Amino acid sequence: AQSVSQHNHHVILSEAASLELGCNYSYGGTVNLFWYVQYPGQHLQLLLKYFSGDPLVKGIKGFEAEFIKSKFSFNLRKPSVQWSDTAEYFCAVNAPGGYQKVTFGIGTKLQVIP
Amino acid sequence: DAGVTQSPTHLIKTRGQQVTLRCSPKSGHDTVSWYQQALGQGPQFIFQYYEEEERQRGNFPDRFSGHQFPNYSSELNVNALLLGDSALYLCASSSRSTGLSYEQYFGPGTRLTVT
Numbered sequence: 001a002q003s004v005s006q007h008n009h010h011v012i013l014s015e016a017a018s019l020e021l022g023c024n025y026s027y028g029g030t031v032n033l034f035w036y037v038q039y040p041g042q043h044l045q046l047l048l049k050y051f052s053g054d055p056l057v058k059g060i061k062g063f064e065a066e067f068i069k070s071k072f073s074f075n076l077r078k079p080s081v082q083w084s085d086t087a088e089y090f091c092a093v094n095a096p097g098g099y100q101k102v103t104f105g106i107g108t109k110l111q112v113i114p
Numbered sequence: 115d116a117g118v119t120q121s122p123t124h125l126i127k128t129r130g131q132q133v134t135l136r137c138s139p140k141s142g143h144d145t146v147s148w149y150q151q152a153l154g155q156g157p158q159f160i161f162q163y164y165e166e167e168e169r170q171r172g173n174f175p176d177r178f179s180g181h182q183f184p185n186y187s188s189e190l191n192v193n194a195l196l197l198g199d200s201a202l203y204l205c206a207s208s209s210r211s212t213g214l215s216y217e218q219y220f221g222p223g224t225r226l227t228v229t
Contacts, residue, residue: 004156032216043118044157044204044220051216090156094216101170102147102218104156 002027004091004105012111013081021076021108023091033074034092034102035065044090050074051096061085086112116141118207118221126227127195135190135224139207146188147218148180149204157204163188164210192226200228 007022025031035047048059055067065076074091091105119138127133139146145164149157159172163182182188186207192199202225206218 034216036220043222044206046217046219049217092156096216101159101162101172102216103159104149106154106156 002031002093002095002101002103004093004103006089006091006105006108008108009106010109010111012113014113015083016080017112019076019078019081019085019110021089021091021110023074023076023105024072025074025091025093025103026072027093027095030096031093032096033065033067034094035059035063035074035076036090036092036104037087038090038107039087047076047089081110081112083112083114086110118205118219120203120205120221120224122224123222124225124227126229128229129195129197131195132191132193133195133226135192135203135205135226136187137190137205137207137221138187139205140219142212143207143209143219144186145208145210146182146186147206147208148188148190149206150174151202151204151223153201160190195228197228200226202226 003026005024033050036044037047038044050057050067058064088107088109090107094102121136147162148160151157160174161171162169166182177193179191202223204223205221208218
Protein backbone atom coordinates (compact mmCIF):
# COMPACT_ATOMS: atom_id res chain seq x y z
CA ALA A 1 0.00 0.00 0.00
CA GLN A 2 1.09 3.53 -0.69
CA SER A 3 1.72 6.03 2.08
CA VAL A 4 3.00 9.60 2.25
CA SER A 5 4.79 11.29 5.13
CA GLN A 6 5.07 15.03 5.47
CA HIS A 7 7.52 15.89 8.20
CA ASN A 8 6.60 19.46 8.99
CA HIS A 9 2.99 20.01 9.96
CA HIS A 10 3.30 23.72 10.64
CA VAL A 11 6.01 26.01 9.29
CA ILE A 12 6.39 29.72 10.01
CA LEU A 13 8.72 31.80 7.83
CA SER A 14 9.46 35.43 7.28
CA GLU A 15 9.07 36.88 3.81
CA ALA A 16 12.11 36.28 1.57
CA ALA A 17 13.15 33.22 3.56
CA SER A 18 13.79 30.00 1.67
CA LEU A 19 11.34 27.15 1.92
CA GLU A 20 11.78 23.41 1.87
CA LEU A 21 8.92 21.08 2.76
CA GLY A 22 9.75 17.43 3.18
CA CYS A 23 7.81 14.58 1.63
CA ASN A 24 8.62 10.89 1.71
CA TYR A 25 6.54 8.16 0.19
CA SER A 26 6.33 4.45 0.62
CA TYR A 27 5.73 2.36 -2.48
CA GLY A 28 7.81 -0.30 -4.15
CA GLY A 29 7.22 0.57 -7.78
CA THR A 30 7.07 3.44 -10.22
CA VAL A 31 5.17 6.43 -8.92
CA ASN A 32 3.62 9.69 -9.99
CA LEU A 33 4.23 12.48 -7.47
CA PHE A 34 2.31 15.68 -6.84
CA TRP A 35 2.25 18.75 -4.68
CA TYR A 36 -1.10 20.43 -4.16
CA VAL A 37 -1.73 23.77 -2.47
CA GLN A 38 -4.81 25.05 -0.71
CA TYR A 39 -4.89 28.81 -0.18
CA PRO A 40 -7.19 30.12 2.57
CA GLY A 41 -10.79 29.90 1.42
CA GLN A 42 -9.90 28.25 -1.86
CA HIS A 43 -9.94 24.71 -3.12
CA LEU A 44 -7.02 22.38 -3.75
CA GLN A 45 -4.88 23.30 -6.75
CA LEU A 46 -2.13 21.35 -8.44
CA LEU A 47 1.21 23.06 -7.80
CA LEU A 48 3.45 20.68 -9.71
CA LYS A 49 3.76 17.06 -10.74
CA TYR A 50 6.37 14.46 -11.59
CA PHE A 51 5.60 11.59 -13.94
CA SER A 52 9.00 10.77 -15.45
CA GLY A 53 12.14 12.34 -16.90
CA ASP A 54 13.99 15.24 -15.27
CA PRO A 55 13.69 14.71 -11.50
CA LEU A 56 13.71 18.46 -10.91
CA VAL A 57 10.28 19.78 -11.75
CA LYS A 58 9.11 23.35 -11.78
CA GLY A 59 5.61 24.41 -10.92
CA ILE A 60 3.62 27.57 -10.68
CA LYS A 61 4.56 30.63 -8.62
CA GLY A 62 8.27 29.79 -8.48
CA PHE A 63 7.94 26.46 -6.71
CA GLU A 64 10.03 23.45 -7.62
CA ALA A 65 10.44 19.92 -6.34
CA GLU A 66 13.11 17.29 -6.67
CA PHE A 67 12.40 13.60 -6.95
CA ILE A 68 15.14 11.54 -5.32
CA LYS A 69 14.30 7.93 -6.02
CA SER A 70 16.92 6.46 -3.69
CA LYS A 71 15.46 8.42 -0.79
CA PHE A 72 11.81 8.00 -1.78
CA SER A 73 11.54 11.76 -1.43
CA PHE A 74 9.87 14.60 -3.30
CA ASN A 75 10.66 17.77 -1.38
CA LEU A 76 9.11 21.09 -2.29
CA ARG A 77 11.29 24.20 -2.46
CA LYS A 78 11.04 27.90 -3.10
CA PRO A 79 14.03 30.23 -2.81
CA SER A 80 12.13 33.23 -1.46
CA VAL A 81 8.62 33.01 -0.04
CA GLN A 82 6.02 35.74 -0.11
CA TRP A 83 3.15 36.48 2.23
CA SER A 84 0.81 35.22 -0.50
CA ASP A 85 2.36 31.75 -0.19
CA THR A 86 0.56 31.30 3.12
CA ALA A 87 -1.42 28.12 2.51
CA GLU A 88 -1.58 24.42 3.24
CA TYR A 89 0.59 22.18 1.09
CA PHE A 90 -0.13 18.53 0.39
CA CYS A 91 2.20 15.95 -1.09
CA ALA A 92 0.52 13.10 -2.97
CA VAL A 93 1.49 9.93 -4.77
CA ASN A 94 -0.06 7.35 -7.03
CA ALA A 95 1.05 4.41 -9.07
CA PRO A 96 0.70 4.86 -12.83
CA GLY A 97 -1.42 2.55 -14.91
CA GLY A 98 -4.93 1.29 -14.49
CA TYR A 99 -7.25 2.95 -12.04
CA GLN A 100 -4.90 3.94 -9.29
CA LYS A 101 -5.92 5.94 -6.29
CA VAL A 102 -4.05 9.04 -5.20
CA THR A 103 -2.73 8.98 -1.64
CA PHE A 104 -2.23 12.30 0.14
CA GLY A 105 -0.03 13.28 3.03
CA ILE A 106 -1.40 14.99 6.12
CA GLY A 107 -0.43 18.42 4.84
CA THR A 108 1.88 21.23 5.97
CA LYS A 109 0.50 24.58 6.99
CA LEU A 110 2.82 27.36 5.90
CA GLN A 111 2.50 30.77 7.48
CA VAL A 112 4.56 33.57 5.99
CA ILE A 113 5.03 36.61 8.17
CA PRO A 114 5.41 39.97 6.38
CA ASP B 115 -14.71 27.25 -18.61
CA ALA B 116 -16.50 26.05 -15.49
CA GLY B 117 -14.38 24.15 -13.05
CA VAL B 118 -15.52 21.35 -10.79
CA THR B 119 -18.71 22.24 -8.97
CA GLN B 120 -20.17 20.60 -5.90
CA SER B 121 -23.46 20.89 -4.10
CA PRO B 122 -24.50 21.61 -1.51
CA THR B 123 -21.81 23.74 0.10
CA HIS B 124 -22.76 22.84 3.64
CA LEU B 125 -24.98 20.18 5.10
CA ILE B 126 -26.06 19.25 8.61
CA LYS B 127 -27.46 15.79 9.23
CA THR B 128 -28.37 13.66 12.22
CA ARG B 129 -26.80 10.31 13.06
CA GLY B 130 -28.46 7.47 11.20
CA GLN B 131 -29.65 9.62 8.34
CA GLN B 132 -28.59 9.33 4.72
CA VAL B 133 -26.98 12.01 2.59
CA THR B 134 -26.33 12.57 -1.13
CA LEU B 135 -23.60 14.89 -2.37
CA ARG B 136 -23.30 15.96 -5.98
CA CYS B 137 -20.43 16.81 -8.28
CA SER B 138 -20.16 18.15 -11.81
CA PRO B 139 -16.76 17.64 -13.36
CA LYS B 140 -14.74 20.18 -15.26
CA SER B 141 -15.74 20.47 -18.89
CA GLY B 142 -14.04 17.77 -20.97
CA HIS B 143 -13.35 15.50 -18.01
CA ASP B 144 -14.71 11.97 -17.82
CA THR B 145 -13.39 10.65 -14.50
CA VAL B 146 -14.58 11.60 -11.04
CA SER B 147 -12.90 10.76 -7.73
CA TRP B 148 -14.28 11.40 -4.26
CA TYR B 149 -12.23 12.17 -1.16
CA GLN B 150 -12.98 12.67 2.50
CA GLN B 151 -10.94 15.30 4.32
CA ALA B 152 -11.32 15.23 8.07
CA LEU B 153 -10.18 18.23 10.10
CA GLY B 154 -6.38 18.38 10.23
CA GLN B 155 -5.93 15.54 7.78
CA GLY B 156 -5.15 15.17 4.11
CA PRO B 157 -7.80 14.00 1.67
CA GLN B 158 -8.55 10.28 1.90
CA PHE B 159 -9.54 8.51 -1.31
CA ILE B 160 -13.07 7.06 -1.25
CA PHE B 161 -13.59 5.86 -4.82
CA GLN B 162 -13.23 6.71 -8.48
CA TYR B 163 -15.79 6.51 -11.27
CA TYR B 164 -15.17 6.18 -14.97
CA GLU B 165 -17.66 5.17 -17.66
CA GLU B 166 -20.35 4.99 -14.98
CA GLU B 167 -18.56 2.27 -13.05
CA GLU B 168 -16.64 2.28 -9.78
CA ARG B 169 -13.07 1.54 -10.82
CA GLN B 170 -11.11 1.83 -7.60
CA ARG B 171 -12.07 2.05 -3.97
CA GLY B 172 -10.29 3.15 -0.82
CA ASN B 173 -10.76 1.81 2.71
CA PHE B 174 -14.30 2.97 3.24
CA PRO B 175 -17.26 0.83 4.30
CA ASP B 176 -20.15 -0.09 2.05
CA ARG B 177 -22.16 2.72 3.64
CA PHE B 178 -20.34 4.89 1.12
CA SER B 179 -21.63 4.40 -2.39
CA GLY B 180 -21.64 6.39 -5.55
CA HIS B 181 -22.91 6.79 -9.01
CA GLN B 182 -21.76 8.38 -12.24
CA PHE B 183 -24.23 9.56 -14.84
CA PRO B 184 -23.88 9.58 -18.63
CA ASN B 185 -23.01 13.29 -18.53
CA TYR B 186 -20.06 12.38 -16.22
CA SER B 187 -21.53 14.03 -13.14
CA SER B 188 -21.46 12.01 -9.98
CA GLU B 189 -23.13 11.47 -6.64
CA LEU B 190 -21.73 10.28 -3.35
CA ASN B 191 -24.20 8.61 -1.00
CA VAL B 192 -23.55 7.89 2.65
CA ASN B 193 -26.02 5.78 4.62
CA ALA B 194 -26.46 5.39 8.36
CA LEU B 195 -24.39 8.48 9.13
CA LEU B 196 -21.99 8.40 12.05
CA LEU B 197 -20.49 11.32 13.92
CA GLY B 198 -17.15 10.35 12.42
CA ASP B 199 -18.47 11.01 8.93
CA SER B 200 -18.29 14.74 9.63
CA ALA B 201 -15.74 16.06 7.16
CA LEU B 202 -15.16 18.01 3.98
CA TYR B 203 -16.03 15.86 0.98
CA LEU B 204 -14.04 16.70 -2.11
CA CYS B 205 -14.76 15.80 -5.68
CA ALA B 206 -11.95 15.74 -8.21
CA SER B 207 -12.24 15.32 -11.96
CA SER B 208 -9.72 14.30 -14.58
CA SER B 209 -9.57 13.14 -18.15
CA ARG B 210 -8.73 9.50 -18.69
CA SER B 211 -9.42 9.65 -22.40
CA THR B 212 -6.60 12.16 -22.94
CA GLY B 213 -4.14 10.18 -20.84
CA LEU B 214 -4.12 12.79 -18.11
CA SER B 215 -6.14 10.85 -15.59
CA TYR B 216 -3.78 11.77 -12.76
CA GLU B 217 -4.09 15.51 -13.21
CA GLN B 218 -7.02 16.07 -10.93
CA TYR B 219 -8.96 19.26 -10.56
CA PHE B 220 -10.71 19.67 -7.24
CA GLY B 221 -14.01 21.26 -6.40
CA PRO B 222 -14.62 23.46 -3.36
CA GLY B 223 -16.03 20.60 -1.35
CA THR B 224 -19.16 19.94 0.68
CA ARG B 225 -18.84 20.41 4.42
CA LEU B 226 -20.90 17.69 6.13
CA THR B 227 -21.64 17.95 9.82
CA VAL B 228 -23.26 15.00 11.56
CA THR B 229 -24.88 15.73 14.93
